[in-house]
Amino acid sequence: MGAPIAGGCLCGACRYETDAEPINIRACHCRVCQKAIGASFNARVLVPLDTLTISGPVGWYPSSDDLERGFCPQCGSTLFSKRVSANIIGLTMGSLDDPDRFFPAEHIWVSSKQAWLVLADDLPAHEEAAPA
Numbered sequence: 681m682g683a684p685i686a687g688g689c690l691c692g693a694c695r696y697e698t699d700a701e702p703i704n705i706r707a708c709h710c711r712v713c714q715k716a717i718g719a720s721f722n723a724r725v726l727v728p729l730d731t732l733t734i735s736g737p738v739g740w741y742p743s744s745d746d747l748e749r750g751f752c753p754q755c756g757s758t759l760f761s762k763r764v765s766a767n768i769i770g771l772t773m774g775s776l777d778d779p780d781r782f783f784p785a786e787h788i789w790v791s792s793k794q795a796w797l798v799l800a801d802d803l804p805a806h807e808e809a810a811p812a
């Protein structure tokens with residue numbers, strides 16, 4: 681097993697850590713992620729929720745029935761996308777302590793990918809969600 685996956689927000693008030701391996705690593709181009717993250721897409725590492733230790737304050741916003749977005753209430757960094765029913769939580773790759781450790785394996789929701797963004801990798805790119 682490698683080093684823990686750890687990260688935190690811009691101001692340092694909120695930190696997270698897990699010893700788990702990622703479930704998957706994806707770049708999501710959906711509009712909800714674009715709005716929630718305030719960026720052109722959401723590159724995130726998905727890990728089991730029950731393995732993640734979070735310290736510090738987190739604000740949660742339900743962006744859909746089943747998904748909550750977590751952010752630092754002090755500095756506003758977007759950190760998490762949490763689905764309790766599936767025991768999973770996405771960690772924004774920009775908030776990782778080592779942002780170069782992981783590479784997305786696929787793009788999802790490229791049907792709403794921003795027009796300026798040209799995908800120059802050879803990764804699978806799914807129009808909507810990844811096939812089950």
Ligand SMILES: [Zn+2]
Binds near residue numbers: 753
């Ligand atoms: Zn913060």
Ligand SMILES: [Zn+2]
Binds near residue numbers: 711712713
């Ligand atoms: Zn998304």
